[in-house]
Amino acid sequence: MKVNLSLIILVITTGFIIAGSTAQIGEKAPDFNLTDSNGKQHSLSDYKGKYVVLEWVNFGCPFVQKHYNSKNMQTLQKEYRDKGVVWLSISSSASGKQGYLSAAEINETLKEKSSQPNAYLIDEDGTVGKLYDAKATPHMYIIDPDGNLIYNGAIDNIRSTNVEDVAKAHNYVSKTLDALLTGEKVEPFSTEAYGCSVKYK
Amino acid sequence: MRIRFIRFFLFLCLLTGITYAQNLFGGKSRVEAGLIAEEISVQPGKAFWLAISLQMEEGWHTYWRNPGDSGLETKIQWELPDGFTAGKIQWPAPEIIREEHLVTYGYHGMIYLLVQLTPPAELQTNQPVLVKARVSWLECADICVPGETNVSLSLPVKAETPELHPAYMETFATARTKLPLVSEEWQFQASIENNTIIIYAQPPDWMKSEIEKAVFFPYTTGLIKYAEEQEFSLSGNGYRLVVPLKEKAVTPDTLAGILFSESGWRGPESEKAIEVVIEPKENIVITGSGDALTSIWMAILFSFLGGIILNLMPCVLPVLSIKIMGIINQAHDNSARPWQHGWIFTLGVLVSFWVLAGILLILKAGGAHLGWGFQLQSPVFLILLSVFMFLFALSMFGVFEIGTSLTTVGGRTNGKHGFWGSFISGITATIVATPCTAPFMGSALGFALIQPVWISMIIFTFLGLGMAAPFVLISSIPALLKFIPKPGRWMESLKQFMGFLLAATVVWLLWVLGIQSGATLVTIVLFNLLFTALAAWIYGRWGHLAMPKKNRITAVSLALVILALSNGLTYANIDNFNQAPKDMHPQDDGIQWKTFTQQEVDLLVKDGKPVFIDCTAAWCLSCQVNEEVAFSSSEVQQAFKDLNIHAFKADWTSQDESITKALARFNRNSVPLYVLYKGNPDKEPVILPELITPGIIMDALKSIER
Known part of the structure; x- marks a missing residue:
């Protein structure tokens, strides 16, 4: 429609700004408030000034199991927490669906798997999951100290449930965090998350 | 006999494959995999088809090659005898599986994944071959479980052409109907x-x-x-x-x-x-007719809107306002039917648009490479137009009155003379509108001109109708006039103010002329305008009807002589002083612009160098805006440098055959046009939109192969 282009510009001198309320890559990550498995409240804004990793989790999902059985996720959690990154695991599984655990069960599972996120947040009604458009488990997000969403997507580039693939894969999360922590400029980007669907209500 | 029967039975078992389905957690899998062959034997060198079957329990699904928002594609790892090769999986069309706001592509029930195997030509015929495969998948209901199975199949090798397995003929035929059609016809x-x-x-x-x-x-x-x-x-x-x-x-x-x-x-x-x-x-x-029609409707709508907007342009607004003032005067006189004038004015506008479009189309048909905005490529036209506009402005200021009053451009609307006046004002409005149409609607009208003649004419017609619309509306609905104050001093003030708008148009025309022809010619034209003003002043001071006849004749003659001499000398000298400045756009935007030549571009493109062409013109307003917005971004400048892009500026401010031809190569005849060759000689260049931002350029540059 070449005809109307310049005319449209004439007619509509004010542009439309499509401002989505959901998480957009490169934009401010939406704030949220969730309770963790110890009953403590966490907001994204509490962690302003730090890099924050959001990890959507469902321990019943074979893709999540791949990264926990291989100790990949635990290693990442420990490594980056040591470097000052805040790691928040979030479960958006609805009550009665796969991956939904009571607070006590969560703490027991975390202990058993030696998983040590800063907090395991319970998003039972899926509000935050939908706010971030979390599609799969695992689905990873990286937020910079200014609260901008730098990365949204898969944990790594090999779609599989096979533990052996972990070592061969290019891990987007660790590569991005390494770059960010060494002061490199990272252009915000996204990949397609892979895994089980998030078990929303 | 019995032994043979048992052997046959075992053979059939082998033929249908052996499954050891289990999911990775040890439980029983909800998906059963199998392997079957289309033919009962293998002939050396002749490709044949196998099918991996997946039988899913009710409620469970597996995935397509692209699983969608979640899930995992089914994989087959072949373990084949020496020399065998396996083709790609032929995936049946999947179904959309919706789960909340997530969508995945997959299958329920029973599917067959067809794969073609090619045995080596030197295959021994005396012993059977064993084909093995490890099939892995993700089976999901509301939860997901990965599954894996080894399947295998033993096939006898025979020299003769294999026969189809009677039990599977239908299976394979049905499976093939579910494959996507591969057609050259769509x-x-x-x-x-x-x-x-x-x-x-x-x-x-x-x-x-x-x-x-x-x-x-x-x-x-x-x-x-x-x-x-x-x-x-x-x-x-x-x-x-x-x-x-x-x-x-x-x-x-x-x-x-x-x-x-x-x-x-x-x-x-x-x-x-x-x-x-x-x-x-x-x-x-x-x-395609339908699409062309919808785009015609759009074109009509937008040319009509564009026409309405033209009335607000500094060139046209004065004409329209004078015309409306005429109507107001006359409405209060209550002597004629204003709507008739409205339509005659419209006719005047339409006729001049048709003439203009007609001339263009005839010239184009004659092989001339012209585009809209061509009027402004000619210094003669620019000078004529600026003199015309300037005189018009002077008359608005009250330096002189055209004729006895503003009959020709508006004022009186009595009798036949009045109708003729309305017609003339329609024409005047169109003429004064031309300098404004080019910058604002150059590309739109350029589009119109490359359409079939009847479409061009429709577009021009609606542009004219749009331009005449406000006037027709006011003249046809007298009630509207009630909202306008009675004639009085304000009309004179408004008219004088409008004169400044016209003067601004003159400034703009001279700027374009300056870029085309240099400062000397502009100075000469300014002198011409000075003398023109003098002539107008003499005419206005001593040439009006209130003066004695003798004075009047002297004044008119003197004014005409000055006007003729000054203008005549100017036009005669255009060529002498027409120095096109070498570097037309002395831009300090940090991009190394080179002057466009087709040969140079062709050579660079052939060498696989990235090339950017900016087709622009001084009179093209959107070009100016684009250049200001997009190329002044330091990010864009840096990217041009980093990617080593050869940037060419094709300046169409003056008529230039080579640029017109370059535009025609991209099916355009107007500026702006931005073309990016991505550094691969085999690939078509990318045409950027007419309104560009640093973001659009950066996105386009991203795809350049370094």
Whole structure:
């Protein structure tokens, strides 16, 4: 429609700004408030000034199991927490669906798997999951100290449930965090998350 | 006999494959895999088909090659005898599986994944071959479990042409109907616009049945928003599908996937999926009557709107306001029918638009390379127009009055003379509008001119109608006049103010002239305007009717002599002082612009160098804005430097045959035009939109192969 282009510009001198309320890559990550498995409240804004990793989790999902059985996720959690990154695991599984655990069960599972996120947040009604458009488990997000969403997507580039693939894969999360922590400029980007669907209500 | 029977039974067992299905957690899998062959024996060197069957328990599904928002494609790892090769999996068309706001592509029930195997030509015929495969998948209901099975099949090798296995003939035939149709007869095109991929599908001529709705499933992951609605519509003789892309999706050079429709791509009951492999273009022109019609409606609408907007341009507003003042005067006189004047004015506008378009079309038909805005490429026209506008402005200021009053451009509307006056004002309005149409509507009218003649004429007609519309409205509905104050001093003030708008237009015309022909000619034209003003002053002071006849004649003659001499000398000397400045755009935007030559561009493109061409003109307002906005961005400048892009500026401010031809190569005849050659001689260049931002340029540059 070449005809109307310049005319449209004439007619509509004010542009439309499509401002989505959901998480957009490169934009401010939406704030949220969730309770963790110890009953403590966490907001994204509490962690302003730090890099924050959001990890959507469902321990019943074979893709999540791949990264926990291989100790990949635990290693990442420990490594980056040591470097000052805040790691928040979030479960958006609805009550009665796969991956939904009571607070006590969560703490027991975390202990058993030696998983040590800063907090395991319970998003039972899926509000935050939908706010971030979390599609799969695992689905990873990286937020910079200014609260901008730098990365949204898969944990790594090999779609599989096979533990052996972990070592061969290019891990987007660790590569991005390494770059960010060494002061490199990272252009915000996204990949397609892979895994089980998030078990929303 | 019994032994033979047992052997036959065992043989059949082997033929149907052996499954050891189990999921990775030790429990029983909900999916059972099998392996069957289409033929009962293998002939050395002759390719044959196998099928991996997946039988899913009710409620469970497995995935397609692109699983969508979650899930995992089924994989087959072959373990083949020496020399055997396996082809790719032939995936049946998947179904859309919706789960909340997530969409995945997969299968329920029973599916067959067909794979072609090719045995080596030197295969021994005396012993059977064993074909093994490890099939792995993800089976999901509301939860997901990975599954894996080893399947194998022993096949006898025989020299003769193999026979089809009677038990599987139907299985294979049915499985094939579920594969996407691969057809040369359907024509597909795709373009990428506004973060969507638009797929155009043109059916073969013989196709009588309609496609009711279609959905695109891409082969690659990470490209589209699976859960979003794909907008399907008729387009010309074909169909159009808008597929939303993910934010910041990297669009592949080749778009591959399937289009799925319940309607069947070869008529009812035929294949529901068709394979699509296309190279998306940034800009495509679709032919086809229906589409042309919808775009004509759009063109009509927008040319009408554009015409209305023209009235607000500094060139046209004065004419219109004088005309309306005439109507007000006359309305209060109550002596004639204003609506008639409205229509006559409209006719005047239309006739002049038709003449203008007609001249253009005739010149074009005669082989002249012209585009809209051509008027402003000629110094003579620019000077004439600036003198005309300047005189007009002076008369608005009250330096002189044209004729006895403003009969010709507006004022009186009595009798025949008045009708003629309305007609003339229509023409005047169009003429004074021309300098304004070029900057604001150059590309729109450029588009009009490359359409078939009747479309061009329609577009010009509606532009004229739009321009005349406000006047027709006011003159036809006297009630509207009630909102306008009674004639009085304010009209004189308004008129004088309008004079400044015209003067501003003159400044602009002279600026364009300066770029085309240099400062000397502009100075000469300014002198010409000075003498023109003098002539106008003499005429206005001593030439009006109140003066004695003798004085009047002297004044008029003197004014005419001065006007003629001054203008005559100016026009006679245009060529002498017409020095086109060498560097027309002394821009310090940090990009090394070179003057465009087709040869140089061709050479660089052939060498695989990235080339950017900016076709611009001083009189093209959108070009100026683009240059200011897009090329002044330091990010863009840096990218041009980093990618070593050869930047060319094709300045069309003056008529230039080579640039007109270059534009024509891209089916354009107007500026702006931005072309990016990505450094691959085999690839078509990308045409950027007419309004560019640093973001658009950066996105386009991203795809350059370093």
